[in-house]
Amino acid sequence: MSTVTSAPWARTLAIVTLSAAGLALSGCSLLPSFTGGGTATRDDSGEVVEGNDSTDVFTLQVGDCLNDATAAETVETIPTVPCDEPHDSEIYASIIMEGDTFPGTDAVIAEADAACLDAYADSIYYFSYYFPTEGSWEGGDREILCTIYDEAGQVTGSLQNIGR
Secondary structure, X not given: OOOOOXXXXXXXXXXOXXXXXXXXXXXXXXXXXXXXXXXXXXOOOOOEEEOEEEEEHHHOOOOOEEOOOOOOOEEOEEEEEOOOOOEOEEEEEEEEOOOOOOOOHHHHHHHHHHHHHHHHOOOOOEEEEEEEOHXXXXXXXXXXXXXXXXXXXXXXXXXXXXXX
């Protein structure tokens, strides 16, 4: 498990798996059977229409709205809600890292900082991300999920393309 590294413009949370083998964060249909969380109910477009207090992190996708302000350093599940309900953050980008060998936590964080900032553009909001740990990397996890949030508190509605 890795620790949280904080900067004024980013809060960092590591994603870990429940098994020592680790699993890919990027959508393998077998993941829910190996991990401990549930799934949110989605419509045909993939948008969350009914949240889940313990959505498995391996089922998260761009556009999901989260209530993750009190998340721990490492997480297995995250509360999800429809974006038209008050929420803490929203996933706005997915970055897939390359390589077979885990580059080290510092290198993963550096790539997440750069990639999420690049995908983020100028905004009044803050960004954060979920990233693979050494254990999940061994199982194929290469996905960084970038989130946007309002430090002042919960928002209602999607922040996608908010333009501010």
